[in-house]
Amino acid sequence: xxxxxxxxxxxxxxxxxxxxxxxxxxxxxxxxxxxxxxxxxxxxxxxxxxxxxxxxxxxxxxxxxxxxxxxxxxxxxxxxxxxxxxxxxxxxxxxxxxxxxxxxxxxxxxxxxxxxxxxxxxxxxxxxxxxxxxxxxxxxxxxxxxxxxxxxxxxxxxxxxxxxxxxxxxxxxxxxxxxxxxxxxxxxxxxxxxxxxxxxxxxxxxxxxxxxxxxxxxxxxxxxxxxxxxxxxxxxxxxxxxxxxxxxxxxxxxxxxxxxxxxxxxxxxxxxxxxxxxxxxxxxxxxxxxxxxxxxxxxxxxxxxxxxxxxxxxxxxxxxxxxxxxxxxxxxxxxxxxxxxxxxxxxxxxxxxxxxxxxxxxxxxxxxxxxxxxxxxxxxxxxxxxxxxxxxxxxxxxxxxxxxxxxxxxxxxxxxxxxxxxxxxxxxxxxxx
Numbered sequence: 001x002x003x004x005x006x007x008x009x010x011x012x013x014x015x016x017x018x019x020x021x022x023x024x025x026x027x028x029x030x031x032x033x034x035x036x037x038x039x040x041x042x043x044x045x046x047x048x049x050x051x052x053x054x055x056x057x058x059x060x061x062x063x064x065x066x067x068x069x070x071x072x073x074x075x076x077x078x079x080x081x082x083x084x085x086x087x088x089x090x091x092x093x094x095x096x097x098x099x100x101x102x103x104x105x106x107x108x109x110x111x112x113x114x115x116x117x118x119x120x121x122x123x124x125x126x127x128x129x130x131x132x133x134x135x136x137x138x139x140x141x142x143x144x145x146x147x148x149x150x151x152x153x154x155x156x157x158x159x160x161x162x163x164x165x166x167x168x169x170x171x172x173x174x175x176x177x178x179x180x181x182x183x184x185x186x187x188x189x190x191x192x193x194x195x196x197x198x199x200x201x202x203x204x205x206x207x208x209x210x211x212x213x214x215x216x217x218x219x220x221x222x223x224x225x226x227x228x229x230x231x232x233x234x235x236x237x238x239x240x241x242x243x244x245x246x247x248x249x250x251x252x253x254x255x256x257x258x259x260x261x262x263x264x265x266x267x268x269x270x271x272x273x274x275x276x277x278x279x280x281x282x283x284x285x286x287x288x289x290x291x292x293x294x295x296x297x298x299x300x301x302x303x304x305x306x307x308x309x310x311x312x313x314x315x316x317x318x319x320x321x322x323x324x325x326x327x328x329x330x331x332x333x334x335x336x337x338x339x340x341x342x343x344x345x346x347x348x349x350x351x352x353x354x355x356x357x358x359x360x361x362x363x364x365x366x367x368x369x370x371x372x373x374x375x376x377x378x379x380x381x382x383x384x385x386x387x388x389x390x391x392x393x394x395x396x397x398x399x400x401x402x403x404x405x406x407x408x409x410x411x412x413x414x415x416x417x418x419x420x421x422x423x424x425x426x427x428x429x430x431x432x433x
Contacts, residue, residue: 018066021064021066021067021070022070024063024067024070025063025066025067025068025069025070025071025072025073025074026070026074028055028056028059028063028067028071029056029070029071029072029073029074029075029077029078030074030078031052031055031056031059032052032053032055032056032059032071032075032078032146033074033075033078033079034048034049034052035048035049035052035053035145035146035148035149035150035405036078036079036398036401036402036405037398039149039401039404039405040398040401044149045149046149046150046151047151049146049147049148049149049150050147050150050151050152052146053146053147053150053152053162054162054166056143056146057127057143057162057163057166058166058170059071060111060114060123060127061120061123061124061127061166061167061170062120062170065115065116066115068111068114068115069108069111069112069115071111072107072108072109072110072111072112072114073104073105073107073108074104075104075107075111075141076103076104076105076106076107076108076141077100077101077103077104079107079140079141079402080100080103080140080141080402081100081103081104081397082100082394082397082398082399083099083100083103083140083394084096084097084098084099084100085393085394085395085397085399086222086393086394087099089222089223089393107141110130110133110141113126114126114127120167120170120171121167121171123167124163124164124166124167127143127163128159128160128163130143131143131144131156131159139373139374139375139406140373140402140406142406142409143159144156144159144409145405145406145409147159147162148405148408148409148412149405149408152190153412154409154412154413155413161190162190165190209417209429210360210362210384211251211252211359211360211362212249212250212251212252213250213251213252213253213254213419214245214248214250214252214253214254215254215419215420215421215427215428215429216238216241216245216253216254216255216256216259216421216427217256217421217422217423217424217427218237218238218255218256218259218423218424219423219424220234220392220423220424221392221424222390222392222393225258225261225390225392225423226261231261231262234259234260234261235260235270238255238259238260238285239273239277241253241255242255242274242277242281242283243277245281246277246280246281250281251281251282251359251360252281252282252283252284252359253281253282253283253284254284254285254386254388254419254421255283255284255285255286255388255421256286256388256389256390256421256422256423256427257286257302257368257369257388257389257390257422257423258286258287258288258302258390258423259285259286259287259388259423260285260286260287260305261287261288262287262288263287263288263289263290263300264287264288264289264303264305265289265290265291266290271305271312274305274307275307275312277307278307278308278309278312279309282306282307282308282309282359282360283305283306283307284304284305284306284307284357284359284366284386284388284421285304285305285307285388286302286303286304286305286368286388286390287303287304287305288300288301288302288303289301289303289314289316299349300348300349301316301317301348301349301350301351302316302317302320302348302368302369303315303316303317303368304355304357304366304368304386304388306357306359306366308359313355313357315351315354315355315357315366315368316350316351316355317348317350317351317368317371318350318351318352318353318354318371319350319370319371319374319376319377320348320350320370321369321370354366354367354371354377356382357386362384363382363383363384364382364384364385364386364419365377365380365382365384365385365386365416366385366386367385367386367387367388367418368387368388368389369387369388369389369390371387372385372387372389372407372410372418372420373403373406373407373410375410378410378413378414378416379414381414381415381416382414382416383415383416383417384416384417384419385416385417385418385419386418386419386421387407387418387419387420387421388420388421388422389403389420389421389422389423389426390422390423390424391403391422391423391424391425391426392423392424395424395425400422400424400425400426403426404420404426404428404430407420407430408430408433411430411431411432411433412432412433414432415432416432417429417430417431417432418430
């Protein structure tokens with residue numbers, strides 16, 4: 001009891017200097033980010049992840065004002081420090097630290113209300129409300145991600161119970177009217193959640209997953225990927241991978257986002273090669289599409305081509321990547337930012353609705369990169385999803401791991417099995433837990 005008491009009062013008893021508060025905020029945010037770095041190095045510990053999540057949430061409930069602000073800053077920095085890494089491919093390398101700082105500041109701004117409210121219950125409510133927010137149309141910062149590889153579930157009501165139990169515990173703990181025994185009474189509420197993250201699929205069900213699917217994981221450097229000199233080599237590598245999958249009698253091969261780095265409709269001879277192979281295997285691959293209507297300005301689409309023995313389907317992306325495929329700023333700023341910083345590249349167009357892919361009678365929801373991280377794609381509870389990504393934009397970093405955690409979060413929440421093929425890192429099957 002004395003050890004716990006000392007721990008709970010640590011943030012209040014030590015000197016309140018700027019440097020101390022920076023250190024406390026840094027340590028708490030680092031603990032709350034441990035699940036990402038542990039998973040990145042293939043060390044999954046449900047115990048450590050559960051403990052670090054409880055410490056992070058407790059830190060947000062208990063910390064003084066300035067510590068809260070530093071927690072918010074380092075929280076954003078540790079989770080999405082890599083967000084600006086793609087800028088190097090636009091000759092904007094100098095902006096990488098600026099973008100990292102901006103996203104850290106965005107999360108800090110979201111924690112400002114916590115800093116100026118001392119009541120634990122109100123802080124718990126604000127944390128719960130924060131879990132419903134997005135930042136610049138991105139959802140990379142969600143507190144429930146800490147629970148993905150933990151003993152707790154990821155549903156909103158489960159996160160709410162954790163906040164309620166911890167808020168009640170710390171409220172009683174600092175109230176001398178209650179005996180030590182009664183102060184611990186709220187913690188058994190957490191036991192209700194301990195079965196929240198175990199696999200929902202039996203071993204028999206895992207063995208009965210539909211079709212024999214080859215997930216082709218390419219390893220192409222981003223600066224090489226879009227080089228005209230490398231295009232032929234990349235195409236030949238893709239065709240060789242398809243031929244190999246045919247020889248191994250796979251039903252489907254899934255290639256990553258933009259595996260063919262070109263406007264496919266401008267290269268009919270490549271389409272014919274893929275259509276010919278589609279008589280022996282279903283091919284799902286990323287590419288680009290360009291359309292013109294009556295000589296108007298060209299419309300560019302990030303798409304998935306699906307080649308089957310019977311037909312070819314083009315699935316257009318419906319949700320674009322902020323700052324990669326569109327600019328999430330007011331209209332009067334969009335064109336200037338796009339031309340000034342992205343050379344007009346961030347001008348992709350979306351389809352109205354997502355596409356379901358029918359392969360040998362099995363329905364797969366198509367998701368291209370960022371779409372597989374968006375809750376809007378999962379609200380219909382698709383049983384199967386084929387997702388494709390190009391993570392070469394952000395390496396070396398923990399971005400592919402963060403992406404995997406987000407997809408696992410949505411898979412757990414909606415019961416969707418995700419077949420993910422990615423360039424450079426992240427390829428694999430994600431099963432609901």
